[in-house]
Amino acid sequence: MRRGLKKKIRIIFLNSAFFRNPVPVAALSIYPVIAAGYSLQNAVELSLLFLFLSVPVGFLFCLIGEMIPLWVRPAAVLAASAVFYLPAARLLESMIPGAVAALGMFGPLMICNSLILSRANVYAPSHIGWAVAADTLGCAVGFALVICLTGAVRGLWLSGSVRAAEGGVSLPFFGLIFVGFLAAFLQWVNRRRTLRTGKRGGRP
Amino acid sequence: MNLTEMKPPFIRGETSVASMMRDMLFALTLLLALPVVRYGPRPAVAAALTVLVCVLCELLFTLMQTKTTGLSDGSAAVTGMVVALLLPVNAPLWLPCAAGAFAIAAAKAPFGSTGRNPFNPAAAGLAFAAVCWPQLVFSYAATGSGPLPLFGDCAVQTAPSPAAVLKQGLPPNILPFEMLWGNFAGPAGATAVLVVAACGLYLFCKRVAQWEITACFLLVVIVIAALFPRAVFDPLSSVKYELLSGSVLFCSVFMVTDPVTSPHTTAARCVYGLLSGALVMAFRWFGAYEQGAVFAVLLSNAAAPVLDDLVFRFRGWGGELADA
């Protein structure tokens, strides 16, 4: 059972981090990526904040998720996310001083990040600890990948102009189009993988 | 005598998509004549380059598509020409090419070319250029600056266009009658008002464009310009300035009437014309840029399918949406 579990966890992690990355494939937590991800600095801060916030919430609801009745669970998840935001912000502040202030509105709005909320509401209560851990880390890595890529591209594009965060490519429209092309690339990769596994007798 | 099998009908009407695009291209190249005469061959070079880039982007995407509808319908060339004609003459050459590349690569090809794009590609390309490089897109060469260098950057004395002056609420310092001849600072193709009107008539007679959209569009622009003049002058001259300045006339003939992105039923087309006219004036009043027409075209393109479905539901033909 040990080897089977390790392989299953690797698959869950890879799916959440790359092949079925929730941000481009399911459009969860699109707002931070397209609105806040206009510089690499922002991107790194937000991915760290996402990590520090999603891990505790994921574990909490992996343990007690079952006990809370279904209709009140969303409220509990948001409350937990709000409570865990404070230590997460403090941790981020200690790692990168001045980060929370620099994030402005984007930081607090990570509390109601649709990716964290939906994972905690649906995925965490019904899966075992290992799977939840792999999935949460996978989502954190996947989110970091997407937002850092977007931030890097926009930072590069805007490196010339003086009012970097003002207009032009830092606006959400470029984020949406960029994530759209990213989603198309992922869909192309997944299509090629299913074709290849289809041809090779279905072994992944 | 070996005979081939074929399905009826065996004869077709003479207008095909290719012939419609050829008529559009003919009208657009007519519009290039005036800037070439006034500013030298630079606008023609810019237009050719933009068309080349658009066609290359379209080729790149046809390799990815399974059912290649092919390039021969010339709509990429039309998009390139429209983009080149709405940018200033003294714009650096990479600007129209970047706008054209965005138009095809982001606004047209991903949705399936020609018949499937939800937005007018030229409008999307120009909006992208306007948002990313506003200082380049809205700096028009002064009229008397003579032939421009062919390829290099032209350091030319720029003048504010009547639309910019109107935006600050001051009456432009040029008489509407002189504006008819088009020698004032403005986009390459949109200043020659008489030529645009002539091309419009040509397209309506050849049934390439639908006149009812343009009629409703201009009607609303005139009504709003008369009711809410943007500078302190009488309604009539306000209407004249609003129509002649900026690219309202050009958009009303070439961009709003694009059959793919406008509604398909006649009733919905009239409402679409009214809506885009109102949006153009809204962008001129509240917008951030002096040229609001391209953004208005994009917004009304988004509303086109909704208008079509409303008309079908109103006529009791089952316009309701099934759950996706």
Added chain:
Amino acid sequence: MRTLAQLILTALAAVSVENILFSCGIGFSRVLRAARRPRTIGLYSLFVAFFSLVSMTVGSLLNPVLLSGEALAWLRPALLALCAAAAYGAAAAALKFGLPEFYRKHGEILSPAAMNTVVLSMPYVQKTFQLPLARAMAFALGTGGAFFLAATLLAHIVPRFKNEDMPKAFSGFPAVLIYLGILSLAFAGFTGGRLF
């Protein structure tokens, strides 16, 4: 009469010029979810408008209090989120026990509509625009209208993004994202840059 005109103008501005959905890209995951089931769009937008209203009133009442002290300012995001959670809990309880039949049919869309980025961004919008209470509430209702507009537009166009003319990689969801990008570009014509 003048204030009524002002309220309507603010609501209209929230739908068009200051459309925080499109020009700031807030709340698209909820718009997509609503657009997938067109029959629920009306109710979904009503819920979003109601909860935005609640969040805006809470925000404009609490903002002066929370921003006064240093410690309180640090707690502000958590407190606002807790208020939103409480609002959802109260509404869910009221519906579940008050109108069980209605809740069974529509309860499923209550939680995503109640707790999303649009609702929680209201207090921050109010702090940026410094709107008085009445106009702030008009802005919240306008944002509910903007949500309805966005969901309707999407519901009508999404079925057209699965056809054989488009490259296989873009069919389905990536095309929706690019469509939203260009629509957001169109709304950027109003603001010309960052709204806040």
Added chain:
Amino acid sequence: MQRGIKLEQHKAESLLHPVQELPDAAGLPPPKFFRAPKGRPDWEAVLRAAEEAEITDEFEDVPLAEKLRRMRRAGVSLALACCVDEDPYTTSAMAALREQTDGVIAGLALAARACGAKKSEIAVADRREKKEILRRSPEAKLVVAGTRYPARALLRRSLQAEGGKAAFVGAQACAALAAAVSRGEAQHDAIVTVAGSGVEIPRNVRVRIGTPLRHLLDFCGVHERTRLIVTGSSVTGRAVTDPSVPVTAATRCVIAMLRPPRYKTYACIGCGRCSRACPRGIVPWRIYQEMERSRPDPLKLLNARSCIDCASCSMICPSGLDLAAAVKRAAAIMESGDLH
């Protein structure tokens, strides 16, 4: 509001020459005769004569007797002799009217009596044709149908707009009915137009029913390099692959083309021309859009069943799409009503 499509006409050459007689091919049975009804036959006698003479209406390829019974049941008030050829190459109906004007008029009166229609008129294509026919027989009552395709559907719609029901009877069928009632002669020949790029001189030929097509083609000197032969109509006809198929009363025309026309197809650009061209008020682009989906929803297929197969939507579509086939498939789905 739908005014039909303006087509480039190729009718002038084939009307120049009179109708030629094709010598009978070998192995054809002699023309059949039967006892003609005496005196002034009432409507049952006319129907029995039409049945015995086995007359078929050349426009709808349906026995004339059955068609007249259907017109009587439907309570038709205006019987029209259809001397209008809708597609640009065919002139067989006009030639039939010019050759046997009195026969057609007498046949039309008999047909009107058989189906109980109070009024009967002859539908002609344009004013010039009307003057030509009035010169031949001044007392004929004529109505102008116009040259825009589909002329018959547009004429019937405008007449029905003034109240009363109108129905068409083929010109050659009327002539055959007159011959059957007066001389007891069965219908044994038909006028066929042979035209197109593969024929030197387009002309009308009177052909015995049943002669193989090859015999007619050799008589008219059709080029050996012809790649496409179409019978019926150049818009709604059928492409013929083996030339030994027999000529029937409903052939009406044979169009030989050296190069089969190839049209590039593009995606639908939503120009709305097809919904304006359809005489029945169908919206073909919407039906095509719905039929593209994997499971078309019958509710959205609108009034596809009222299609009369005139194919004007496929003809006018600038993207070259086969809208008529899509509407036919949609009508089949609505007919079968498989609500998946």
